[in-house]
Amino acid sequence: MVYSSSMITAVARYEYSMDHFFQNQKNALILSFIIMMVVMILPYKLYKHKTFLMAMMGGIAFLLLVVTIIGHTAGNATSWFKLGARGLQPAEFSKLAIIIYLSAIYGKRQDRINDIDKAVIPPIVFLAGICFLIVLQPDYGSVAIILLISSTIILCSGMNVKSMGKLFMIFLLVAGIFILGVVVTGNTSDVFSKERVSRFTGLSNPFDKGDDGFQLANSLLAIGSGGITGVGLGDSVQKYGYLPEPHTDFIMAIIAEELGIFGVLFVLVTLGFIVLRGLMLSAKCKDPFGSLLLIGISSMIGIQVVINVGGVTGLLPITGITMPFISYGGSSLLLLMVSIGIMENVIMRMNLMEQKEIAETSPASKNM
Secondary structure: HHHHHHHHHHHHHHOOOOOHHHHHHHHHHHHHHHHHHHHHHHHHHHHOOOOHOOOOHHHHHHHHHHHHHHHHHEEOOOOOOOOEEEEOOOHHHHHHHHHHHHHHHHHHHHOOOOOOOHHHHHHHHHHHHHHHHHHHHOOOHHHHHHHHHHHHHOOOOOHHHHHHHHHHHHHHHHHHHHHHHHHHHOOHHHOOOOOHHHEEEEEEOOHHOOHHHHHHHHHHHHHHOOOOOOOOOOOOOOOOOOOOOOOOOOOHHHHHHHHHHHHHHHHHHHHHHHHHHHHHHHHHHOOHHHHHHHHHHHHHHHHHHHHHHHHHHHOOOOOOOOOOOOOOOOHHHHHHHHHHHHHHHHHHHHHHHHHHHHHHHHHHHHHO
């Protein structure tokens, strides 16, 4: 689908060969698969050591700061390091870093999970700092996903309702300070720019909104043209310059047009299986750190799927969030494959522990 959706864009817009984006994604997949296999072998409990956490979060914060200074600007956001013909987006990897960090903190502090001063406030302050650095780019879509993932981990951490209420009040206070700062400094035109506002105004009847509803209108045309069985693989009309970013943000619209509702269902059911498998096994995991890792990674994938499909269908504003594993993007693919490697590592070690417990409690082991 990356090849089919990008072939026209590659030639007409960038003057590349037809398989340019396909070849890039293929190379990214091979590299990501190798790294995933390595991550699957390493014991996941290494990630909760203090030295690793400090190095990881310090490195992410450094990259997010540097990218705002010397990064490559694309789509009105300075969020990329340009490495030759390829790019690296630190904000993508900050999602996994936050998952590991919060899972380690709340996993290790189960005995004092409701201690606001020591167990609750410090990680939230660090989370706010990471989000602030991403806002500077600005990349509000990534910030929204990080906040949703973090909220999911916190809700599942074992924290009581009273502590969550205090956290919510802190969030409202920080949000109020941010809004006040925007108003006082006169940056409302940047935060509420015409392009960002159009993502909301274009939701209602996009066919009558001109440029504001252009992307959504063509996305809906692609979905409607596909029907049940689709127009055929490679036969999309919307990818001929009508639908912007057909191989990234709106690849699901091309899938709907070429493969129909069956192609869409295949993608959604497959991704849904990955998410539900992670969530169901998290309930069985006896290690709090491993359980929260499964919840965080599963929620990251699920949240991105919901936001992407919501944007493509007009149920949610267009945020620039790609479809996990499907859309073109090396940074996103590497992040997701590493995440799956960690998920499988937790599951494998959980199964080994179960087998060990069964072996120790079996009659044969007792007789020995």
